[in-house]
Amino acid sequence: MLEIKNLHVYYGQIHALKGVSFVVRKGEIVTLIGGNGAGKTTTLKTISGLIPLKEGEILYQGESITGVKAHDLVSQGLVQVPEGRHVFPSMSVQENLDLGAYTRKDKKAVKEDLDKVFHLFPRLKERRQQLAGTLSGGEQQMLAMARALMSSPKLLLLDEPSMGLAPLLVREIFNIVTEINSTGVTILLVEQNANMALSIANRGYVIETGRVVLEGEAASLAANEAVKKAYLGG
Amino acid sequence: MAPLCLIKKEGVEMGLFIQQIVNGIALGSIYALIALGYTMVYGIIRLINFAHGDIYMLGAFVGYFALTTYKLPFGVSLALAMLIPALLGMLIERVAYRPLRKAPSIAVLITAIGVSLLIENLAMLWFSPDPRPFPQIFPLRPLELSGIRVSIPQVIVFITAVILMMALNFLVQKTKVGKAMRAVSQDKEAASLMGIDINRIISLTFALGSALAGAAGVMVGVIYPRIQPLMGVMPGLKAFVAAVLGGIGSIPGAMLGGLIMGLTESLVTALISSTWRDAIAFSLLIVILLVKPTGILGKSMREKV
Ligand SMILES: Nc1ncnc2c1ncn2[C@@H]1O[C@H](COP(=O)(O)OP(=O)(O)O)[C@@H](O)[C@H]1O
Numbered sequence A: 001m002l003e004i005k006n007l008h009v010y011y012g013q014i015h016a017l018k019g020v021s022f023v024v025r026k027g028e029i030v031t032l033i034g035g036n037g038a039g040k041t042t043t044l045k046t047i048s049g050l051i052p053l054k055e056g057e058i059l060y061q062g063e064s065i066t067g068v069k070a071h072d073l074v075s076q077g078l079v080q081v082p083e084g085r086h087v088f089p090s091m092s093v094q095e096n097l098d099l100g101a102y103t104r105k106d107k108k109a110v111k112e113d114l115d116k117v118f119h120l121f122p123r124l125k126e127r128r129q130q131l132a133g134t135l136s137g138g139e140q141q142m143l144a145m146a147r148a149l150m151s152s153p154k155l156l157l158l159d160e161p162s163m164g165l166a167p168l169l170v171r172e173i174f175n176i177v178t179e180i181n182s183t184g185v186t187i188l189l190v191e192q193n194a195n196m197a198l199s200i201a202n203r204g205y206v207i208e209t210g211r212v213v214l215e216g217e218a219a220s221l222a223a224n225e226a227v228k229k230a231y232l233g234g
Numbered sequence B: 001m002a003p004l005c006l007i008k009k010e011g012v013e014m015g016l017f018i019q020q021i022v023n024g025i026a027l028g029s030i031y032a033l034i035a036l037g038y039t040m041v042y043g044i045i046r047l048i049n050f051a052h053g054d055i056y057m058l059g060a061f062v063g064y065f066a067l068t069t070y071k072l073p074f075g076v077s078l079a080l081a082m083l084i085p086a087l088l089g090m091l092i093e094r095v096a097y098r099p100l101r102k103a104p105s106i107a108v109l110i111t112a113i114g115v116s117l118l119i120e121n122l123a124m125l126w127f128s129p130d131p132r133p134f135p136q137i138f139p140l141r142p143l144e145l146s147g148i149r150v151s152i153p154q155v156i157v158f159i160t161a162v163i164l165m166m167a168l169n170f171l172v173q174k175t176k177v178g179k180a181m182r183a184v185s186q187d188k189e190a191a192s193l194m195g196i197d198i199n200r201i202i203s204l205t206f207a208l209g210s211a212l213a214g215a216a217g218v219m220v221g222v223i224y225p226r227i228q229p230l231m232g233v234m235p236g237l238k239a240f241v242a243a244v245l246g247g248i249g250s251i252p253g254a255m256l257g258g259l260i261m262g263l264t265e266s267l268v269t270a271l272i273s274s275t276w277r278d279a280i281a282f283s284l285l286i287v288i289l290l291v292k293p294t295g296i297l298g299k300s301m302r303e304k305v
């Protein structure tokens, strides 16, 4: 579904990604784990077309999307929930969801998706008219995910959905990620919370200072001594 | 006897006062139309488009030529005086501002001033610097309403401005493209992740703001029938002040700021002196910004993260 080949990205002089390669197959949950500043967000932004790449190639559904503009990828089903939620603070929950469906013309299917999204996140339905900026952190994360679902994603990129959330809420969010995946949406999940991420993923990649240093089945990564030491708290 | 005299005098002053309020509202709705363009552009790309006053001037000239040279009906002339400035606004954004989107703000500021001077000088070259009389399409005969005189041009200006502002409000609040405009102004990166073509929305914002300024150019011709290539400088500045006064980036703020500006100017002229008009108008800005630095309806910079 997604194939990243030898990705190099710079911020001015800073060489942020130094040859990142990985694949995500249809139907999978793949996680990209690594510490702060490893290059996870940069990877996702580059895939979404928000940052230009210096070298390498990105294939989505077998075709190169290198250089395709961010806004043109959404209608192809390549959708991202950015780090830090980035809901539109001065707009209502409903308006945020409407914007998720911005590129879609099939009104009837959009309406159905709205019902599905409210079924998945009942709390958002209660707060339809509330301004997104006044929601709690957990509710904003749910809104960001709900908004992305309104884009009708085939591949969903999630950047640290658990960031700053209480453990109970993290569990809830991860359950929802699994549920979304079970409806046929392929997922690339970026996390610092490696424990949780590996518990729901099929496979994982460990990224350090702009390079993939380890990869494998989620279970075997979770059992790996080096991974345990660096990311799983011993 | 004395008290009666006083009452009579007060009556006269009250009449004058209300008369000036009427004039101030008409003038204020013109400032509001111009201020909207400043505030919309600022809201979406944090840029003060100093060429905006000149776009208003262009609107007046397009209206002038449409009405005189081509003898078009008023409605058609007004539409053209909105359309041509809209296209010019888009062109300016595309050619002058977009390449500088990531440049330091001082470079953008200098460019904006440069664009303004360019338009003014081209206008003097093409239209000649001499003032021209704007054709009088509406009868000047005033309507008397219990002692208050409202001229028909004033009524036309006010109604047109209100219709345009209501249309803008509907567009921004209720339509899909309006939602996209608000999304881009709140968070550009998130907006592109929704599939919104940011450049298209910015372009459209310039078009809308410039169209309203163009309409204001025709409106001013209707009330003060003299136009010339530098006519945009002072009203441009004042409308900018109005936008800051109302809270730059806020659409209702621009409407309110424009109205306050027009009323202040008109009342100061009548009750104090026209020499003090601009000084007091600008002092008002300073006072309001000292009390509320973000303007009357401006949002505080603190946003929930
Ligand atoms: N806008 C930016 N300008 C300059 N450097 C940046 C920028 N964003 C990220 N970086 C740098 O790129 C590297 C990778 O950052 P990022 O992708 O955000 O890491 P992660 O998401 O894994 O925490 C870091 O060294 C970071 O400092």
Ligand SMILES: [Mg+2]
Binding pocket: A040, A041, A042, A083, A160
């Ligand atoms: Mg990150």
